[in-house]
Amino acid sequence: MSSSQRRPGVVPGRLDPADYAAAFADCAPPLDPHRARVAADRCYFCHDAPCTAACPTGIDIPLFIRQIATGTPEAAARTILSANILGGTCARVCPTEVLCEGNCVRVAAGEAPVEIGLLQRFATDRAMAAPQPFTRAAATGRRIAVVGAGPAGLACAHRLAMLGHEVTIHEARPRPGGLNEYGLAAYKMVDDFAAREIDWLMGIGGITIEHGRVLGADLNLADLRDGFDAVFLGLGLGGTNALDCPGADLAEPATDFIARLRQADDLSEVPVGRRVVVIGGGMTAIDAAVQARLLGAEDVAIVYRRDRDAMPASEHEQDHATSAGVRIVECAAPKALARTDAGIAVAFAYTEAGPDGLVVTDETFTLTADQVFTAIGQTLLPPEGFETQRGRIAIGPAGRTSVPGVWAGGDCAQGGEELTVTAVAQGRDAALDIHASLQG
Incomplete structure (x- = not known):
């Protein structure tokens, strides 16, 4: 205590x-089907959509809203989740008022924006009521270690599993989720949503989570590099100012x-x-x-x-x-x-x-x-041997660090903005680069 x-x-x-x-x-109750169709009908379906440009994960927002408007929320969910596998959490906690909704063309006209966040929740909630629509590719025989079961690590692991790799997530805490599980307001994540979303995500297969694994204590980076084909660090920010x-x-x-x-x-x-x-x-x-x-x-x-x-x-x-x-x-x-x-x-x-x-x-x-x-802010004690920038792990394109075979993303890495959606984008992009690297 x-x-x-x-x-x-x-x-x-x-x-x-x-x-x-x-x-x-719930601080923002979900839309019912009628309200969702009405909200979707307000979208202009812009070709050069500023809302999509403002989304760190690049979700094709006009497309998924059109899919809701035409009565196919399952297709809308696939559009969302293909870009952002944690789209359910992001629909609840993203600062949409400054990202997608803040850039809606209706705002420039002095009107209320399209309710993009609530529409995203409408679609993803329906997808999570069923098995996920994604399946694994043929097994590659490659094994990747992910350190940290927060948004970046989970997004990276899911994309790697989709691509046919075996992933082991090493997590320090008793429950996975990182910020989503331990750091978001309870009135935004009601009904144990973070845990339910992870259970759904793990349905892809090919991902194992080991708890009580702390980098620098019982987890050695050199051993991970020797024992796996690639390593992704999604450590978050462990300290506080x-x-x-x-x-x-x-x-x-x-x-x-x-x-x-x-x-x-x-x-x-x-x-x-x-x-x-x-x-x-x-x-x-x-x-x-x-x-x-x-x-x-x-x-x-x-x-x-x-x-x-x-x-x-x-x-x-x-x-x-x-x-x-x-x-x-x-x-x-x-x-x-x-x-x-x-x-x-x-x-x-x-x-x-x-x-x-x-x-x-x-x-x-x-x-x-x-x-x-x-x-007043959180801090990271970066692992030894990494180049850093402003107290975070320096990364190049797609999350490559200064240590060969090691990628990083999320709050621990350069460019991390302490947002779930940014962490998801970095984890996803690192996974794609890891896959490309392993495939030569």
């Missing part, structure tokens, strides 16, 4: 038992809170403070703050060092947080945390944008909380 769970004022069961299901209900101020140990990484909540069998047993402060401005900060409110916290504040326009979280997600009752405090940086009789006092200083960057002013204020979370 973490220190934050033992603190006075951080307790489980703040809601009546019957209220948890309602609080954590800590506050650089006195009392930093009184705060807990928001990722730990989210993972604890996602793995809870009973949400009423997850402790939460009456007053919660989240330091940061990205999606992790939003997810932690909103879920603290849903668990029964009365006063939740996100504090970000710049203004709202500069927050990494999209305007849509910011609005979702404020509609859930979360306060967003702009232009403030933490100075110190201290234990008091009233809880944890977090001192902040207001900031200003200066010609040489952010300036911390002498004007301060204090927020008192029972629980403080940090969401």
